[in-house]
Amino acid sequence: MALLEVRDLSVVFQRKGEKPFTAVDGVSFDVDPGQTVGLVGESGCGKSVTSLAIMGLLPRRGNRVGGTATFEGTNLLSLSDNQMRERRGRDLGMVFQDPLSSLNPVISIGLQVTEVLQRHRGMKGDAAKRKAAELLDKVGIPDPTRRLSEYPHQLSGGMRQRALIAIALACAPRLLIADEPTTALDVTIQAQILSLLKELVTDTGTALVMITHDLGVVAGLCDEVNVLYGGKIVERAERHALFNHARHPYTHGLLGSIPRLDAPKGEKLVPIKGSVSDNIPWDNGCAFAPRCPNAIDDCRQTMPVLETDGPGQLRCHNPVELADAVREGAR
Amino acid sequence: MLRFVVRRLLQAIPTLFILSILVFAWLRALPGGPAGAMLGDKATPEKIADLNRTLGLDQPIFVQYFKFLGRVLTGDFGSSLVSNQAVLDEIGFALPATIELSLTALLLAVGFGIPLGYLAARYHGRLVDNSVVIGTLVGVAVPVFFLGYLLKLWFAGEGLGWFPPSGRQTTGIDATEVTGFATLDGLLTGEFDAFGDALWHLVLPGVALATIPAAVIVRITRASVLDVVNEDFVRTAESKGLGRQTVRRRHVLRNALLPVTTTIGLQTGLLLGGAVLTERVFNWRGIGYLLAEGIERRDYPRLQALILLGAVVYVLVNLLVDIAYGIIDPRVRAR
Ligand SMILES: Nc1ncnc2c1ncn2[C@@H]1O[C@H](COP(=O)(O)OP(=O)(O)O)[C@@H](O)[C@H]1O
Ligand code: SF4
Ligand SMILES: [Mg+2]
Numbered sequence: 001m002a003l004l005e006v007r008d009l010s011v012v013f014q015r016k017g018e019k020p021f022t023a024v025d026g027v028s029f030d031v032d033p034g035q036t037v038g039l040v041g042e043s044g045c046g047k048s049v050t051s052l053a054i055m056g057l058l059p060r061r062g063n064r065v066g067g068t069a070t071f072e073g074t075n076l077l078s079l080s081d082n083q084m085r086e087r088r089g090r091d092l093g094m095v096f097q098d099p100l101s102s103l104n105p106v107i108s109i110g111l112q113v114t115e116v117l118q119r120h121r122g123m124k125g126d127a128a129k130r131k132a133a134e135l136l137d138k139v140g141i142p143d144p145t146r147r148l149s150e151y152p153h154q155l156s157g158g159m160r161q162r163a164l165i166a167i168a169l170a171c172a173p174r175l176l177i178a179d180e181p182t183t184a185l186d187v188t189i190q191a192q193i194l195s196l197l198k199e200l201v202t203d204t205g206t207a208l209v210m211i212t213h214d215l216g217v218v219a220g221l222c223d224e225v226n227v228l229y230g231g232k233i234v235e236r237a238e239r240h241a242l243f244n245h246a247r248h249p250y251t252h253g254l255l256g257s258i259p260r261l262d263a264p265k266g267e268k269l270v271p272i273k274g275s276v277s278d279n280i281p282w283d284n285g286c287a288f289a290p291r292c293p294n295a296i297d298d299c300r301q302t303m304p305v306l307e308t309d310g311p312g313q314l315r316c317h318n319p320v321e322l323a324d325a326v327r328e329g330a331r
Numbered sequence: 332m333l334r335f336v337v338r339r340l341l342q343a344i345p346t347l348f349i350l351s352i353l354v355f356a357w358l359r360a361l362p363g364g365p366a367g368a369m370l371g372d373k374a375t376p377e378k379i380a381d382l383n384r385t386l387g388l389d390q391p392i393f394v395q396y397f398k399f400l401g402r403v404l405t406g407d408f409g410s411s412l413v414s415n416q417a418v419l420d421e422i423g424f425a426l427p428a429t430i431e432l433s434l435t436a437l438l439l440a441v442g443f444g445i446p447l448g449y450l451a452a453r454y455h456g457r458l459v460d461n462s463v464v465i466g467t468l469v470g471v472a473v474p475v476f477f478l479g480y481l482l483k484l485w486f487a488g489e490g491l492g493w494f495p496p497s498g499r500q501t502t503g504i505d506a507t508e509v510t511g512f513a514t515l516d517g518l519l520t521g522e523f524d525a526f527g528d529a530l531w532h533l534v535l536p537g538v539a540l541a542t543i544p545a546a547v548i549v550r551i552t553r554a555s556v557l558d559v560v561n562e563d564f565v566r567t568a569e570s571k572g573l574g575r576q577t578v579r580r581r582h583v584l585r586n587a588l589l590p591v592t593t594t595i596g597l598q599t600g601l602l603l604g605g606a607v608l609t610e611r612v613f614n615w616r617g618i619g620y621l622l623a624e625g626i627e628r629r630d631y632p633r634l635q636a637l638i639l640l641g642a643v644v645y646v647l648v649n650l651l652v653d654i655a656y657g658i659i660d661p662r663v664r665a666r
Pocket of ligand 1: 011023047059
């Protein structure tokens with residue numbers, strides 16, 4: 001059985017006097033124990049909202065959440081606030097995008113680590129501090145004992161994100177959700193943080209949901225990748241399949257916009273034309289149609305459904321032919 | 332820390348020096364003078380000139396100023412032209428009354444302001460919030476003296492008669508003076524009836540003086556809490572599964588209090604102004620009382636001392652606020 005089974009998850013934001021807005025629309029995916037699953041798509045496609053809904057961290061008012069997120073047999077979405085507080089930090093950990101704003105500026109790093117140990121492990125005083133120093137050491141923070149009494153502004157961006165990873169993994173959760181954990185960091189630091197995450201989840205057997213807009217991040221990390229567009233999954237594939245013969249035109253667009261080290265000099269990146277705001281709602285056809293090079297008439301009339309496609313899944317009326325995909329992949 | 336305090340105090344010296352010149356010039360630019368006020372109806376130009384000569388006010392202003400400065404540096408602010416008492420003695424006698432009143436008002440303002448502001452933010456957009464917000468709008472708009480008279484009318488004397496209408500102590504009560512702080516003295520000497528009596532007298536003027544700062548503190552706390560709950564670190568705290576109380580106290584409130592601390596400092600400065608009016612309404616023999624009388628009678632020595640004293644208090648209060656700020660915000664401490 002999967003560790004986490006998300007089924008038909010939907011999130012609708014509804015503010016007074018505004019039209020309801022569906023940010024996540026019928027999303028389903030599984031995460032097996034120890035597996036790393038990617039959630040990929042351009043900004044605004046619903047990645048963060050998906051993860052916040054699973055964690056029970058959406059704003060308390062102004063939204064409706066549907067579907068289920070079953071974690072070890074329990075539907076997290078049906079739990080009470082208090083029951084969720086028991087699980088967050090213990091069974092489910094989360095790392096966010098901006099490490100500076102994600103740490104409390106007026107509280108020492110030490111307390112920010114030990115408070116989660118105290119909450120779920122009942123550890124206090126010196127025992128908690130020793131454990132916290134051990135955790136900081138494990139995520140590669142030098143001189144961890146001294147760092148405990150320091151404050152976030154005294155750490156570099158990379159060190160802050162390491163501290164946040166230490167906090168998220170402090171109680172050895174079985175699932176870690178990382179929402180663009182490297183987006184706010186320098187390129188060199190990004191690679192370090194990614195390899196740290198990979199090492200930690202491999203060592204501890206923690207399952208990882210990796211959220212990113214950057215397929216390059218997925219390449220070295222994920223076993224399976226879900227590509228999101230306009231709140232829906234448009235393609236799901238195993239990592240190699242995705243990179244070698246992606247079938248969805250949007251995935252192709254994303255692949256075209258990753259810088260490749262082996263690309264011949266002078267080859268230009270091909271960004272996807274248009275932007276997420278050039279959307280049509282899914283119920284009038286395919287939301288990607290206005291930007292899609294493959295669009296056919298059908299795309300503007302009927303909504304494509306997510307169907308099994310070889311080993312993966314695909315939502316498209318006119319996917320990229322395998323032969324083209326292989327050729328492009330070999331380019 | 333000590334270096335910081337010393338540096339701040341040294342920085343204040345030039346400010347005080349310049350202020351002393353401005354005050355000196357400003358007082359002498361006021362229409363009328365102490366001689367006219369002292370002589371009243373009997374004033375004739377000759378008598379006024381005579382008296383001015385006796386008081387040394389006929390000399391050029393800079394000569395007067397340097398004499399004044401020389402005496403001040405030895406700790407002598409001269410004697411009041413109204414009471415003939417040494418100005419510093421007068422102030423020493425009135426100061427505890429004002430401090431007692433201001434502290435009461437400050438405690439009331441902070442004690443009600445922060446919790447109410449927090450409650451309003453927690454029930455944002457609901458009835459509690461709306462009532463509190465409307466309350467603060469009224470609170471900041473009501474002039475202190477008007478509120479003072481209303482409170483007297485309703486709750487003192489001819490109204491409900493729950494509280495004494497004026498003064499600091501019931502006349503004839505057997506209270507021993509130790510520090511001049513009526514409540515503290517009651518406690519120190521074990522005269523609990525005197526303590527209760529002093530407290531009773533503090534209620535109405537305390538409330539009148541606290542209203543504006545309380546309303547301001549409510550609004551700042553509310554706005555600040557509403558900002559902080561949307562901060563990423565609060566979401567991180569929630570992602571750790573911390574208890575609701577821990578999230579609120581440790582993560583929301585602590586950060587939300589940063590701007591509130593600054594506000595409390597600013598309000599303390601304004602409180603001194605409000606104290607003058609409140610003391611007048613409640614016949615409270617404090618600094619405000621001395622000041623009002625001093626202005627009417629053009630009592631230069633007293634006014635010079637009072638204004639400089641006010642500036643010193645202002646500097647000290649701001650220093651305290653900065654120290655408090657440093658305690659709750661490590662980013663400031665580091666600088
Ligand atoms: N609290 C909210 N209220 C209303 N709309 C929201 C809220 N949070 C996110 N959205 C909208 O939901 C969509 C998906 O957002 P998000 O999941 O944050 O995107 P991303 O994939 O970049 O993480 C966006 O259009 C965003 O504007
Ligand atoms: S359904 Fe049509 S418009 Fe949508 S991605 Fe496929 S080809 Fe493009
Ligand atoms: Mg996001």
